[in-house]
Amino acid sequence: MADCDDLSYAAFHDWFEPGFVALLREILDDAIENLDTGRADLSGRLERFRDVLIADATIVSLYQDAADVYAATGEDQAELKLHLIESLSTGLPTRFRTTDGTTHERSQLPTGEWVADALILLDLGFYDFWLFDRIDQNGGWFVSRVKDNANFEIVEELRTWRGNSIPLEGESLQAVLDDLQRQEIDVRITLSFERKRGSGASATRTFRLVGLRNEETEEYHLYLTNLGNDDYSAPDIAQLYRARWEVELLFKGGCHRTSSTPKSRVNAEVDESSDPAG
Template sequence: MRRLTTLFPSEFLEEHAEELGVVERDRKLQIPAFIWAFVFGFAAGESRTLAGFRRSYNSTADESISPGGFYQRLTPTLAEYLRDLVEHGLDEVAVPDAVDADINRFRDVIIADGTVLRLHEFLSEKYEARHEEQAGAKLHLLHNATDQTIERIDVTDEKTHDSTLFKTGSWLENRLVLFDLAYFKYRRFARIDENGGYFVSRLKQNANPVITAELREWRGRAIPLEGKQLREVLDDLSRTYIDVEVEVEFKRGPYNGTRSLDTKRFRVVGVRNEDADDYHLYVTNLSREEFFPADLAQIYRCRWEVELLFRELKTQYDLDEFDTSNEDVVKILLYAALLSLLVSRELLELVTEQAGDEIVFPPERWAATFRSHAQLILHELGEYLGYSPPPLLERLIEDAQKIHQQRPILQETLATATQPRCES
């Protein structure tokens, strides 16, 4: 338990809650119990409802909170507070990886990616989706594969393009960025190069640059490529690798109301996929002297790390199923999911330290194990923090009773409907 309370000390949770105005002066709400109830309540699948979160809190804190008192806490300020906790946790927790490519040459390797979260259709005006009569949010991440942290999180509507959130600048110096096709833009690649950074991206299907030079010599009667457009020669090639320099044309950013045309030379590498009888094509500014085509393909596989993060959030935490029409609750649940993931990773690191060197913990198996023990961990954490919740029987009576006296329960409604009409 000490590991978790070091990650999020109770004093820090309380002080920051007061700074933002999450708690009131009466201090009836016990913030540490409230936060941990969200973290472990979200991890436990059966508690992933607002009523479930309240029950998790009431089973942990010294004093219970009513449904009305709980729901009125679900505000934009609470969403902001949880986001701050996520950013704090990201600075403290390393996300395990499986990178075996040689990336020590760079200051950092950054992976940019995003994933779509499907929301209640009533939120379609705020979270506009690509298709009508739907609502969708998009979670954008900048994942640092070198430090094993997430450097930036953004939440937008589904229509916001991933590339608009990636800003170039001096921060890119000596950093390698791995892009998927959502970020493909020659101007962006040029700006990264001009800021002393590096990039590797898949080449778009409709991209057809002119080959200016071959970077590898081929024996025998190899097809000459210089001066030809890339797509014109692909079908005629059977070599294992393609390694060429290309020239691309793009528009610079607006200046005095106009956008000038410019050209830049990059490197395009192709690695043959025998199963599909075609090439995986990459565009980069990394030199052949340091990175052969097979090296680039291996480095690009680092992107699989962030895909695994998204997969875990969606499969283990059902992050893409938000059954609420409240915008603030969507953000609260999103940040609660990320906090659960961070706490899970922190406990995995602790378990790995305590286990033998020969023991391996597959990520998905660990996630399922963490979820199944979440309520037990929350119970022990509450005891560690010194909380004395009411007796179990009292909690059962409080949680199971009918809340709205004016609202008949189903059995009452059926009994009334089936009474003999002869009495009237």
């Protein structure tokens, strides 16, 4: 074998210039949009929605050599984060983007008319009062988990309980939560947030808070939503949120298929996601 002091990428890598990468992305987006999965339309309690959309993100560990492009939350590591919105009606992604591992999920979820008539299921990575307001203002619906330390003011009870139940109207959530024994919580609460990012001007909205008591842990699973109590009971809201497992299964399936292979090698000249902005 002849001596070789320098290594260079094969000619194949030279094909992936920015224009060609942009074309490949357009082709992929078009293929996803037009792929017919044969899945049926939403039915039952979901048929009122145009679609049920599930937002999530997952981390892919990379070789340390990629850390300059794909920074990670830990030192001496490289991570790619895949941000995904999956359609429950098709089982396919409707939007996706790649960033480095330090990018927060919330920053990659746009708001606008695309949420109209759709139900958006959000975990704590997307816990943002401004986001909830924008979904509601654009004609969409949402169900979100609630942080453990959330302390909303309760302005109305949506279900009455017989006996010596603790009155909730006018109380703060944390002041009464530990004393409650009821199976369900169903109330309206107020929350405040910045009306416009960076403006300093605040806005206040009223949304619905529901909770289901776990008899084993004696704690409540709490959810925020703008769905009405006339159409969806507290157990209904919890059941709707369980549809998030669809995207969890999608991610787990991907991990299973790649579990026998080493960590992905990233070539900044080849990988279209070398720009952390996606």
